[in-house]
Amino acid sequence: MNTRNKKLSDYFPSIRLRTDLVNEISSDPALSITFNSWSTEHQNEFLDILTGNIGVKMLYDSYFKEILDPESSPERLSNLLSVLLGKKVKVKYALPNDSSRLGDEMSLVITDIVVELEDGSIANVEVQKIGYAFLGERAACYSADLLLRQYKRLRDEKKKHFSYKDIGQVYTIVFLESSPTIFKQYPDTYIHNFGYTSDSGIKLNMLQNYAFIPIDIFLEKLHNEGINSELDAWLTFLSCDEPEYIIRLIEEYPRFKEMYADLYEMCKNVAEVMSMFSKELKILDDNTVKYMIDELQEQLDDANRALSEKDAALADKDAALADKDAEIRRLKAILDTSQNQHSIR
Numbered sequence: 001m002n003t004r005n006k007k008l009s010d011y012f013p014s015i016r017l018r019t020d021l022v023n024e025i026s027s028d029p030a031l032s033i034t035f036n037s038w039s040t041e042h043q044n045e046f047l048d049i050l051t052g053n054i055g056v057k058m059l060y061d062s063y064f065k066e067i068l069d070p071e072s073s074p075e076r077l078s079n080l081l082s083v084l085l086g087k088k089v090k091v092k093y094a095l096p097n098d099s100s101r102l103g104d105e106m107s108l109v110i111t112d113i114v115v116e117l118e119d120g121s122i123a124n125v126e127v128q129k130i131g132y133a134f135l136g137e138r139a140a141c142y143s144a145d146l147l148l149r150q151y152k153r154l155r156d157e158k159k160k161h162f163s164y165k166d167i168g169q170v171y172t173i174v175f176l177e178s179s180p181t182i183f184k185q186y187p188d189t190y191i192h193n194f195g196y197t198s199d200s201g202i203k204l205n206m207l208q209n210y211a212f213i214p215i216d217i218f219l220e221k222l223h224n225e226g227i228n229s230e231l232d233a234w235l236t237f238l239s240c241d242e243p244e245y246i247i248r249l250i251e252e253y254p255r256f257k258e259m260y261a262d263l264y265e266m267c268k269n270v271a272e273v274m275s276m277f278s279k280e281l282k283i284l285d286d287n288t289v290k291y292m293i294d295e296l297q298e299q300l301d302d303a304n305r306a307l308s309e310k311d312a313a314l315a316d317k318d319a320a321l322a323d324k325d326a327e328i329r330r331l332k333a334i335l336d337t338s339q340n341q342h343s344i345r
Helices: 018-027 029-036 040-052 059-067 075-086 135-161 217-225 231-238 245-252 255-266 269-344
Strands: 093-096 109-117 122-130 171-179 192-194 208-214
Touching: 018 029, 018 093, 018 255, 018 269, 029 075, 029 269, 040 269, 059 093, 059 255, 059 269, 075 093, 075 109, 075 122, 075 171, 122 135, 122 245, 135 171, 171 217, 171 231, 192 245, 217 231, 231 255, 245 255
Parallel strands: 122 171, 171 208
Antiparallel strands: 093 109, 109 122, 192 208
16 A cells, blocks of 8 residues: 555544644633643643654654553563564563662653563663663663562462572563664664573573563664564564654554554543643653763763873883882992992902
């Protein structure tokens, strides 16, 4: 089907006209106050989303959790995880995650969902607007925290019947909207899987697994090559807000149309969606501030490290010069002694 001249409103009749939305907002004092508190850029973005000028940003926390809710629509998240993990999995239920996020790192995270799968494994799905510093180290710490929580829960439940074989795999899946520089070194790869392997070839059931998905790199691939797989389809749904690609997606993979329809049903409640949008803007502001703090701290650490290395190098040079000076003094003393002995003779 030729979709070139199609618009999102042709597929989703619930999408409203801009004039209707502006009138509704203007006629409600509470909505007007919120709307006018935003920058012009964010006002236009909000109206563009609700009128289908651009797609809904699915990686925003509110939309992601609504459409992929593990309680009301577990089959959707199950399908996504199956595609990402390369094996069929089924979401059993959501787990609480508020207490497990370390310190104030939540300000860097847009979305954070933890679920238990039917086989007892745990999967954590996380979205970061900006890839934070020490990405691998922090993911490893959070994965270890989830693993320890699972161990403690099973030990308390099973008591003397507990066995380490009861502990399931832990999957940490991180979507990066703006990925760190290191990912740019792999411009053809938009999913990086990490696990444990032995240098000897021995097989052990190590439990921690990671997948990092640089969305910015995927979008470059999408624009160059289009949608060519189930994984491409899911990542397009999650990351692309361009109507042309959304229409291609729902034409080639019709099951995504139902999810978009749910999104636009949500958008009919302007007050609720405006509240969600305000929350997302705050998360993004906090995210940016935290990222800048981390970046400045990293630059400061690098500068201090370079200064320490220079100080160490200067100290080494001073020590070498001191050794040479001492050696010169020793040789001069020997020479003076020798000359004195010759003078006496």
